Amino acid sequence: MNKALLVSTALALTGMALGQNRIDTIRPDSPALAPYGELQIGVQTLNVVHPNQLDIVKATAGNPIPTYDRPLTLEVWYPAALTAEQKPGGVYETTTRDASIPIQVHGKAVRNATPQTAKGPYPLVIVSHGYPGNRYLLSHLTENLASKGYVVVAIDHTDSTFGDQKAFASTLMNRPLDQLFVLNEIAKLSAQGSQSFLSGLVDVQNTALVGYSMGGYGVVNTIGGGFTDFATTLQFAPPSKALALRAASNPEYAKTIDPRIKAAIAIAPWGMQVGFWNAQTLEGIKTPVLFVAGDIDDVSGYEKGTKAIFEQAIHADRYLLTFHNANHNAAAPMPAPLETYSNFPLFESYAEAAWDTVKMNNILAHFATAFLGQHLKGQTDLQKYLNLTEKSSEGTGDSYWEGFKPRTAVGLSLQHLPAR
Known part of the structure; x- marks a missing residue:
């Protein structure tokens, strides 16, 4: 066991x-x-504030949708240069899924530390939580990636957090728009002379998106999976077919596909199982994607959900990492806070019945490091961690999954389909 692992x-x-x-x-x-x-x-x-956005929460059928300036809170993790007096570690003040229960979450990041510019600029990773969720839900991954030379920005999606959960239609409308806005906003803040701590720190030309559940829904649409016309008419969709803005049939939609986004990780993306995409609309995805799912996901679906998106996004080089016997919480949420242990429904909103959350978080960090390292940093030596037999149970000896100790990849499979 290495020293870093002993300390951890x-x-x-x-x-x-x-x-x-x-x-x-x-x-x-x-x-x-x-x-x-x-x-x-x-x-x-x-x-930050995204000006002049449709106010879906205040929309009413048959009337023009009002607009507003949409506020977003972002958490930014980055490589830091600590002083001799500073020690790694800090506390995040947040809540459980029940926003009335405050909690403290401990990690390695130091609040307001000076950025480490010597090895920058660093690729950008934008992280998008589920519905509801918050910017700390995947903090196990955000910290981990920042320690490996990324600037990682997690979004609190307005109307979709533990503390301000509102109409689902707002989430449907705003996820891809929030993700693209944050990319553009970080580009402005990272420009030389911006007066932001991000000035000169971020290489936005090498950006990745990471999304979980409704965050994954947003990711699929942001990278080229235009919505079906059917999706714009669903009863729970925004009124006046507002989602047509992000539909594959809208000629303006294709113009929003941002070439700065070089890779994506979509964890249990919601929407395929209810008709937001089909084989034709998914052909617009050309960005390399790592899909992650549990094969008994009863929220986003597996065979008709995540796996179907993986199979039908035929123009993208893509992987599907499956946690067998895992449900919708596979890999993404942080470990259930101790404050939830006396409340099973609240605990269950973070946990998995057949998997340890820390183990899943560690496995996600491993594959995210390999996948993003290749596509954002050109670390081709990491490809060996993705060139695996499909089922971990079929590997023995030298053919066992690269990077895993013997018998520790049980319950996993990794499929790969190249772009056509």
């Missing part, structure tokens, strides 16, 4: 003893690329 294991055990909610635990059986990288991590909060 010791911190995890200490955190458990102290009753802490930790998002930085690395298990001894984690795959090779799961541990944090060599860089220290800083974190800052930004508040």
